[in-house]
Amino acid sequence: MFQIRELEMVHWDFWQAIKVPLDAQIVTVVGPNGSGKTTLLDALRTMLALKCSGRRDYKRYVRNNKENVAWLRGVVSNPRRDSGLFPTLFFPATSDEITLFCRIRKQGGDWVRQYAIAEGRIELQPGTESLLNWIGVNEYRRRLEAAGLTPAIAEVLALEQGDTDKLCEYSPKSLLDLVFQVFGDKQVLDHYHEAKLRLSEAEDELGKMEQQSSQLGLDVERLKLRANNHLEWRTMQDNAIRLESRVMPALRYVEQWGALRGNVDDWRGARRVLRERQQALAALDVGYRELETSLAGSRDTEKAAQAENDAAYAEFQAARDAARDTEKLLQEADRLRRLAEAEDGADAVKLNDRLAGLKDDEAALRQSLRQARAERDELNDTQSALQSGRAPMLPDFVRNMRAALDEAGIGHQLLTEIVEVRDPAWQEAVEAMLAPSRHIILLNKAGDRQRAWELGQKLRYRHFIVPDREPVPRARTGSVLEVVDFNADVPDWLANLLNRTQRANSVAHGQTLDGDWITRDAFHKERRGARDISVRSGDYAFGEGARQSRRNEAGRRLRELNEQMLADEGRLVALTRQITEIQQALMGMQAVVQLAARQDEFAAAAARFHDEQTRLQEAGARLAAAQSAWQGLRDGREESRISFETQRRQREALEAQIAELSAQLARQRDDIKRQIRSLRAARTQLPAEYVAAEHLRRLAAQYDSVRDVQREIDRIRFALDNQDWETDETVLARRDKLAADYAGIERDTDQHRRDVARTRELTDDARAAYINKLRATVRAYGRNVKRLGELAGIDVELDTPHLENDDTVLAQAGLTARFNFDQKGMMGLNDGEASGGQQVMKSLILLIGLMMDDANTSGFVFIDEPFAHLDIFNIDRVGGFLKATQAQYLITTPLTHNTNVYGPSELTLTTRKKQPGQTWAPLIMQTRRRVNAETADA
Secondary structure, eight states, X not given: OXXXXXXXEEEETTXXXXXXXXXXXXXXXXXXXXXXXXXXXXXXXXHTTOOOSTTOOHHHHHHHTTOSEEEEEEEEEOOBOSSSSSSBTTTTOOSSEEEEEEEEEEXXXXXXXXXXXXXXXXXXXXXXXXXXXXXXXXXXXXXHHHTTOOHHHHHHHTOOTTTTTOGGGSOHHHHHHHHHHHTTHHHHHHHXXXXXXXXXXXXXXXXXXXXXXXXXXXXXXXXXXXXXXXXXXXXXXXXXXXIIIIIHHHHHHHHHHHHHHHHXXXXXXXXXXXXXXXXXXXXXXXXXXXXXXXXXXXXXXXXXXXXXXXXXXXXXXXXXXXXXXXXXXXXXXXXXXXXXXXXXXXXXXXXXXXXXXXXXXXXXXXXXXXXXXXXXXXXXXXXXXXXXXXXXXXXXXXXHHHHHHHHTTOOEEEGGGSXXXXXGGGHHHHHHHHGGGTTOEEESOGGGHHHHHHHHHHHTXXXXXXXXXXXXXXXXXXXXXXXXXXXXXXXXXXXXXXXXXEEOSSHHHHHTSSSEEEOTTOEEEETTEEEEOOOOGGGOOSHHHHHHHHHHHHHHHHHXXXXXXXXXXXXXXXXXXXXXXHHHHHHTOOHHHHHHHTHHHHHHHHHHHHHHHHHHHHHHHHXXXXXHHHHHXXXXXXXXXXXXXXXXXXXXXXXXXXXXHHHHHHHHHHHHHHHHHHHHHHHHXXXXXXXXXXXXXXXXXXXXXXXXXXXXXXXXXXXXXXXXXXXXXXXXXXXXXXXXXXXXXXXXXXXXXXXXXXXXXXXXXXXXXXXHHHHHHHHHHHHHXXXXXXXXXXXXXXXXXXXXXXXXXXXXXXXXXXXXXXXXXXXXXXXXXXXXXXXXXXXXXXXXXXXXXXXXXXOEEEEESTTTTOOHHHHHHHHHXXXXXXXXXXXXXXXXXXXXXXXXXXXXXXXXXXXXXXXXXXXXXXXXXXXXXXXXXX
């Protein structure tokens, strides 16, 4: 390595221009604190492109003199190499000396330094700057490194002030780090650690990329879900629109066609029924007209028979009156005879008791007659009402309840008013089934139920008051409902009762039927069993059959009452006569006198009585014949009238049905025309593919009806309105972009993962290969310090650290050094057993060992105050050690030291402080040791 011969500083710190010789092995820079010793060393460091000491830098020094440019010029040796490609250190320069230039000038507000290397000793003159080839810092450092100023030496030369004598205080790990740092291995390790850090950062980045990829994958999935949600929303929207605008009109078109076909079938059926009704009406009109003519003729015949009956009755009454008068005279004669016979021996007390008994019998008989007359009047009224078509008298509790409802303004009907039995053969069965419900009241308005029920509660009405009524359902074939007509709505339970009960011709027939049944004579089978529920014919209450039965029952009862009343009246006449005779006997009348006085009258009466009885019997026979004929004609006419009324009602019903069917046909015809127009209009609104029969069949198979489509639309609309949907259609583009980004980052992550794996493999392989270099560096440093120890007479041992291809082992590795001074035994670096001089010797050995290089045996070292706190003996020992080495030393020392510090120095430079008021610092004084010939020869 080269050595420094001269240093020139222009505008460096407070030196205006100063040239310092450094052509000696040991140069001591002495001066008080603050006189510029470190400033001189920092000038050398700046000239060599090294870092300044402490926190100083070259800009600090050039700012102090307030000049725009500063110069550093150094002259160094250019020794020849013992080996290598180039013969000299600064090849192609081959001269013995080389001049180094450092120009620092202000440029753009900042200080910039440039360097130049010139062959030979070149002085700094005004024209020198233009003759030099200026280079940058990095190129300059590379040139110096090629000349022997290795990074290891540069690290040692840049040690802080006071650190040069404190290397022995380093820990083994710190010392090993310093060795590696000086020899360039630390930089490699730092690069390795940096590579590991970069690898860790890459792994972290890979982890972040994987995390980002994972998060992006989740985002992609979430966006896919949102996109799917949007697609589902759009599909549901499209389905709803398609169902509303296409499917529903098409199905409505299909249903309209079905409805049209059904209406046409109904119209044809109604037309067929109309023809049947018209034919039935025509057939019924023939019998009706015949009955009408027959009824008119029978009425005249009945009147003639009635006239004959009236004449026979008048003749009978005349004969009866004559016979009765004669009979009374004869009875009077018999009474007078009995009185005459009783006048002589009658008992008055017995006659009086008999009179009392007869009077009681008379009173009872009269009461019976009054009751019979009242019943006869009631039956006459009932018969008149039935004959005139008016409703018969109702029970008092029914009349009272109906009167209360009428007074409250509540419209109602009795069940008996709306029922008509179509088949008289089943009258008894219908009467039996409806007997418990004959007094049911049906309300016209369901809203009147509360007021009607309150009235029923008040009057204690024990029959149902029904507010709810339904149209009569279609009768099942063979059911009781099939033979019953209702002219108004009825309770559904009543209609269901009649509809589920089947008509059985006999009990044996009923056994073949499922469910409830009833025979004609009202033998009824239900779930609880079977029983007879028949009612008397006089209690019939429903329909024309009931009215006819009640009329017949009323006529029969009238005849019974008339016969009973005739008998009772005869008995009453006899009782009256007996009572009169007894009263007269008790009053003492002279019967013999009266009998004698009226003897002729009584004899004439007896003589004509036989003839009168004969005439009476003949008149009675004629009256009976006339009455029988008249009654027969009247009964026949009544039967004809009933048939006539029945046919009239049937005819009216048929005419009403024909009118209703005609109106219905007209309405149906209009509806069919309207449906056809609507279908034609609907067809024009549908696309051609929707009108195709195959497509319509598929739609009809997929959807049952328009209502099903509407339910599906409602379901879709409900889902659209009540669920969370993604309506932003840009989500699809964002999904695709995010998916593409995710695929890209997946590719980048995979590539980065492969790069990290490859980098980890290369890093581990590089470290494993560099472990041998580290071991060689430690061995070389060990040889250096041992050689320096031999020069200083000190035994030095270094423990080779354990170095393996492992981060933890390398991080924990340390270099342990032991020293043996004066054969007193080995001591460690900083174990407290060494003296101050020994500590300095340790540090110098460790320091200079860092500078030694087999390829560059010479060189220079900056040592800042190595003799601080040393006694005279140790100062001499350190000085002797420095002389024994071949390196050039630039040593600083303060003025307070012993003069022995100048012992090893060949050139002493003395610095002085800048005086107050002076612009520039004083020049550096030089003191060179005189060397005699003998010493030089030695």
